[in-house]
Amino acid sequence: MKKMQVLQTVTIRFAGDSGDGMQLVGDQFTVAVALAGNNLLTLPDYPSEIRAPAGTLFGVSGFQIQFSSGSVHTPGDTLDVLVAMNPAALQVNLKQMKNNGIIIVNTDAFNERNLELAQYGSNPLKDNLLDGYQVFQVPIASLNREALKESSLSLKAKNRSRNFFALGIAYWMFNCSLDNTLNWIESKFESKPDLIDANKKALHAGYDYALSAEDFSTYYKVEKANKRPGKYRNITGNKAVALGMITAARKADKKLFLGSYPITPASDILHELSKHHNFDVITFQAEDEIAGVGSALGASYAGALGVTTTSAPGMSLKSEFTGFAVMAELPLVIINVQRSGPSTGMPTKTEQADLLQSLYGRGGEAPVPVIAAASATDCFKATFEACRIALEFATPVILLSDEYIANGAEPWLIPNLEEVPEIEVKCATNPENYQPYERDPKTLARMMALPGTPGLEHCIGGLEKEDVSGNVSYDPENHDRMVRLRDKKVRTIADYVDDPEICGEPEGDLLVISWGSTYGSVFTAMEEIQNRGLKVSWYHLRWIHPLPQNLGGYIKNFNKVLIPEINLGQLIKIIRSEYLVDAKGFNSVRGLPLRVSDIIEAIEAQLEG
């Protein structure tokens, strides 16, 4: 008789060779627990090589998911369950295991060669390395072959479905329904009945194996989470960015034009948008990063919503055009899905080190509004807001996302479109007295006249403009005035966006200030800190330029300020110089999200120090 145990929160990681289909298994498992009503957050973690040599440590591809009946804001620091398809996957991930955690290994892959590639001197399944864990040794590959012995597929093709066998085991262990994956297999392999049959059989075989094997004595249940009512779906940050852009273009009654050059980890936005030609979406795969932003800006000038997507090194290439957009005062949205740098760095790993580049990385005084998305789902709102501000203020806007939230998925309460505001963009049509650099007295945005409008012909460009008329000007006083006007225009945006709210009391011992994708880790750390009754509050920035209006007041009310970042301290420079406060940083630049436990320790250290 099998036992059932209820758990609140589980972190599981599927790991194997990059060709083992671990991302696919992870995606399927994510949907299954989402459909079961759990909260969740995922962390795909894969090498930048498409098919790294089999069995190697650097070729290990992982997919981690934390799911819970409570709240979830990170993919989990440590693992309750590891599914390791080979020795390398075990070697890479073992250090993250919780004591007494569950390890399911594919014993078939623990041969001499793979052990050597994984740098194991002896077989960890036979020595005492795994003492202290619940280890399930399953010959996944051979059991799967046995289950498929009647299939007409080649041996190689049969082997390829072993990831579904592993998924079947996980489904049994966490009491998940197979239905969604079975349906997915049918639609995915529509015209290939052999494959449908084999993959379905593999999934069932894994499930049935765990059901009948004696050592699998316990299965687990995670209850439905208590969530805001509504309709949900899973969404990654990159997909949410794409949907945010389409929605903004619709609400502004504009065509959406994406000019982009492929770059990890931003390319998925290009892929997604390129599917949606029927939404007034034009995607243009440019010859380079510069043409990506240049074409987007040209499209904006001609009346579309021009957007470009990139990551850190691509961002550097877009600098000059961004400066041009500042001078020409044209709307433009630049999405930077940050990755580990500098240079090529670690393209599939996350980082927050492009903040200063975004704020200052241009020649001249070139102020650009910068907004950072906090989570995968927040990418939708943040993108919408970036587009709104770009259009309403005729300015380039930089949206910072990063690899972690771009590829990570979480449940998204699908917004009601009627509640999403319209974006109103006025363009000049009256030829009487049109002045290209006349400004709206409130927003300071200049009024654009779209090419094609009769009687409003004029020339814009990168040379300094005379205030109001927009004629070329080298007048010293005019230049000083224009530099200040462009700066003021961007600062004015603070009047048109919501200030974030402080989490916790408005005064106390320590204020934690964070931005971007550290939201989830800091949230989770703060839950624990505030549960302990410590006088620590938290402020998560959304717009970093301009800074929110209420932040300065809060900072004064705390004895200390701590700023955790995945860089060597970039926001902290801004906060220190802007508010003259002796803020301290917590910095970890490992290509990974911050660990909750590290943040808690950093907070404790501040309180003690």
Added chain:
Amino acid sequence: MAGESNRTESMQLAPDDFTSGQEPRWCPGCGNYSILAQMKKVLPELGIPKEKFVFVSGIGCSGRFSYYIDTYGVHCIHGRAPAFATGIKLAAPHLKVFVITGDGDCLSIGGNHFIHLCRRNVDITLILFNNRVYGLTKGQYSPTSGRGQITSSSPYGSIDNPFNPVRMALAAGASFVARTIDRLPKHLAAILKRAAEHKGTSFVEVYQNCTIFNDGAYSDLTDPERREDNVLFLKDKKPYSFGKNSDKVLDWTGNDFKVVNISENKKQKKLITHDECAGHPAMEFMLASLSENQSMPTPVGVFRDIKSDTYEDMLKKQIDSVEKKKGKGDLEQLLNSGNTWVVE
């Protein structure tokens, strides 16, 4: 929608309607004045309303062109005008878009954008002002400067091999490729007009004299005494004849051109003729290369003019077919796609 005004107004346009309030500040005697004058003459002849013209220029002396012509204009950044112009044309295909560029702007810093514009065949007319020198930065050698050219940055002579812009455009797949000279106003106007009327990427190299830093670069082709022996006017379906009395002609030896006197062609051997829409641009390549050979005439005129699908037409076709298949996008449905679940 803005920009959809009717075309009748354009019929009354005159060159002066394109004179902007800005006084040109090119050096006296600069070849750019001639190009500006001829462009103003050509625009009213195109039957396009004034507000639909957009001139996008890069950096350099040529870049100022956009300020001096009273249409929509963008004085863009160095070398990137083709990228910006491509965005305009794809977002608003009803506009007539020109790119004005120079040899440094187009072929050095902007070389990548230039070749990709040509290969995509976006309906944009690109005019290259080639004076074989950097003017605005005070006379450094450019990617079209000759070997040995003495300039401010090559006091001992340039050791760079020059680009041949016509050959580049042909190689990159431009569907219209021509060359003309600032000092040949009628020819210049005729070429500009044909280029502007061409559907697809049209490329015009204008040999343009820089009076300050490279004066006389084209004097062999413009000097009244010599020019007729040195310039070959390309005419479609006609032999390659040139010379003071049209007494010389190019013949094809099988692997190169040679010059023969018409009178020597006594046997009335059939002369090869120019074909602007040849299936393969190999012959045009050879023709373009003649400008590098001192003993051969320099061809000007239209090298190539072929019909080819434009990028924006193919884009529209693709969008239409997706819309036909999937229907006009329903945003509500898109947001709600994939696996969804309801929390009560």
